Amino acid sequence: MTRINSEGIPQEHLRFALKNSRIIADARRIDACLMCRRPRVNVAGICEYCYSQLDGEELVMVTRIMSGVDA
Secondary structure, three states, rough: OOOOOOOOOOOOHHHHHOOOHHHHHHHHOOOOOOOOOOOOOOOOOOOOHHHHHHHHOOOOOOOHOOOOOOO
């Protein structure tokens, strides 16, 4: 999966975005997924659909953010 929406972040840039609390806060504030811009994002700024598509390091990062380990 690369870029789902032309306005979203390509998956290869997601790790960088997840390390930046301001980017995550902006996604949460406007309630738009970092990757696809769908509404109803979790605390990591990712929607249910994109969360289900994650694997590897991105999934670990989002899970850590959601559990409060990396905030």
